[in-house]
Amino acid sequence: SQQGEEDPQALSIQEGENATMNCSYKTSINNLQWYRQNSGRGLVHLILIRSNEREKHSGRLRVTLDTSKKSSSLLITASRAADTASYFCATDHDYKLSFGAGTTVTVRA
Amino acid sequence: GAGVSQSPSNKVTEKGKDVELRCDPISGHTALYWYRQSLGQGLEFLIYFQGNSAPDKSGLPSDRFSAERTGGSVSTLTIQRTQQEDSAVYLCASSLEASSYNEQFFGPGTRLTVL
Numbered sequence: 001s002q003q004g005e006e007d008p009q010a011l012s013i014q015e016g017e018n019a020t021m022n023c024s025y026k027t028s029i030n031n032l033q034w035y036r037q038n039s040g041r042g043l044v045h046l047i048l049i050r051s052n053e054r055e056k057h058s059g060r061l062r063v064t065l066d067t068s069k070k071s072s073s074l075l076i077t078a079s080r081a082a083d084t085a086s087y088f089c090a091t092d093h094d095y096k097l098s099f100g101a102g103t104t105v106t107v108r109a
Numbered sequence: 110g111a112g113v114s115q116s117p118s119n120k121v122t123e124k125g126k127d128v129e130l131r132c133d134p135i136s137g138h139t140a141l142y143w144y145r146q147s148l149g150q151g152l153e154f155l156i157y158f159q160g161n162s163a164p165d166k167s168g169l170p171s172d173r174f175s176a177e178r179t180g181g182s183v184s185t186l187t188i189q190r191t192q193q194e195d196s197a198v199y200l201c202a203s204s205l206e207a208s209s210y211n212e213q214f215f216g217p218g219t220r221l222t223v224l
Binding site (some may be wrong): 021030031033041042043044048050051086088090092094095096097098099100101102 | 196198209
């Protein structure tokens with residue numbers, strides 16, 4: 001069963017713009033991880049944020065975590081065509097990942 | 110270094126046949142996980158192994174599904190008497206160990222089609 005829910009389901013932006021997507025979950029977690037998936041195959045790990053962390057950066061990615069609201073956000077700054085993909089949040093509960101349905105991001109050149 | 114590898118990349122089988130899917134984790138990773146991704150159910154956890162401990166099988170959908178991990182490295186997921194609803198992409202992941210600090214790294218997946 002899916003614990004996380006991403007919002008929006010789909011996002012279309014112009015190259016250079018920022019993309020923000022949100023993830024909400026239901027139960028307590030050890031950490032929350034964001035993944036990218038191209039063409040319905042392998043998942044690429046983007047960033048892990050632990051339950052005691054509030055914000056994390058990696059290159060053009062910024063992730064926030066609010067455990068009181070059980071929500072997280074992923075911001076991609078200065079988007080590129082290569083960022084076109086599906087993005088998933090995954091919550092770690094007892095080391096098993098529970099994924100949301102994903103946000104499909106399309107970056108227009 | 111090599112990432113997680115899976116074989117075959119695609120498998121087409123007939124309903125009722127058994128299939129075996131293989132996963133080679135990243136060298137040195139003690140934790141190995143199986144997930145599947147289907148249109149109807151999204152990404153679902155199936156089973157994970159941590160070292161020599163008994164596996165966590167809580168996500169296996171039925172007793173037709175089983176997995177083993179030999180020598181703490183390679184894992185095989187077996188589906189017996191396949192059904193059409195088993196059609197999905199089966200993804201394997203590994204991590205240094207099962208902990209809240211370690212990322213799970215995924216392989217490219219095996220696309221299973223049951224006719």
